[in-house]
Amino acid sequence: MGVTYKYFGAPDGATAARVPISMRPEELGGDELGMNGMFTKIKPETMAAMVLTGIEGVPLHKVPPLELVVLHPDYAVVRLPMTVVDPLRGIGEEAVGAAAFIWSTVPDRGGPRDAFNVYQLLHEWQDFSHRLHEAGHQAYCLVWP
Numbered sequence: 672m673g674v675t676y677k678y679f680g681a682p683d684g685a686t687a688a689r690v691p692i693s694m695r696p697e698e699l700g701g702d703e704l705g706m707n708g709m710f711t712k713i714k715p716e717t718m719a720a721m722v723l724t725g726i727e728g729v730p731l732h733k734v735p736p737l738e739l740v741v742l743h744p745d746y747a748v749v750r751l752p753m754t755v756v757d758p759l760r761g762i763g764e765e766a767v768g769a770a771a772f773i774w775s776t777v778p779d780r781g782g783p784r785d786a787f788n789v790y791q792l793l794h795e796w797q798d799f800s801h802r803l804h805e806a807g808h809q810a811y812c813l814v815w816p
Contacts, residue, residue, distance in 0.1 A: 674712070674714075674814060674815070675712070675814075675815060676711050676712065676713065676714065676715060676812050676813070676814055677812065677813040677815075678711070678715075678751075678799065678810060678811070678812050678813075679810075679811055679812075679813065680799075680802065680803040680806055680808030680809065680810060680811070681808055681809065681811055682806075682807065682808055682809070683809070684738075684740045684750060687740050687741075687748055687750065687809075687811040688740050688741045688748060690748065690811070690813060691741070691743070691745075691746050691748060691813055691815075711792075713792070715737055715749055715751055715812040715814075716737060718751070718755065718796070719734055719735070719737065719751060719752070719755045720734050721770070721774050722755050722756075722758055722759060722770075722796075723754065723755060723758075725769075725770035725773045725774050726758050726759070726762060726766060726770045727754075727758050735752050735754065737749040737750065737751060737752075737812075738750040738752075740811065745815060746813060746814060746815040747813075747814045747815075748811055748812070748813050748814070749811065749812050749814065750809060750810070750811050750812075751809075751810040751811070751812060753809060753810070755810070756799075756800045756803055756804075756809075756810045757800065757804075759793070759796050759797045759800040760797065760800045760801055760804060762797075767790060767793045767794065767797065768790060770789075770793060771786050771787070771789040771790035771792075771793055772786050772789075774786075774789045775788075775789050
């Protein structure tokens with residue numbers, strides 16, 4: 672069994688901290704935890720590094736750390752900086768394709784990923800970033816085993 676990551680939007684850290692307890696999207700004023708939420712096995716640190724390095728050209732050692740919102744024995748909630756979410760809204764197909772190719776060549780524990788799968792993932796993230804922006808929310812990630 673691996674760790675599961677659930678990305679969601681919330682207007683502030685206090686609301687995000689209550690999410691693991693309630694898991695009710697209506698409390699957030701959106702559907703980020705419903706059908707349009709994002710369950711994935713991709714760590715938030717990996718997403719941050721991929722977006723900032725692959726799209727923004729930020730050196731890996733300059734990628735900012737994630738902000739811990741809640742640390743509980745059963746789960747954690749972290750906030751992703753908007754510098755990780757916002758760049759996805761403004762890029763086109765060419766940039767998404769280039770970032771997917773770059774990321775597909777970086778080996779992770781499971782080996783390099785297929786560029787098309789990364790491309791699809793980036794499009795999911797792009798849609799997610801638009802929903803967050805429209806709702807005026809920040810990006811958070813619920814992490815649990």
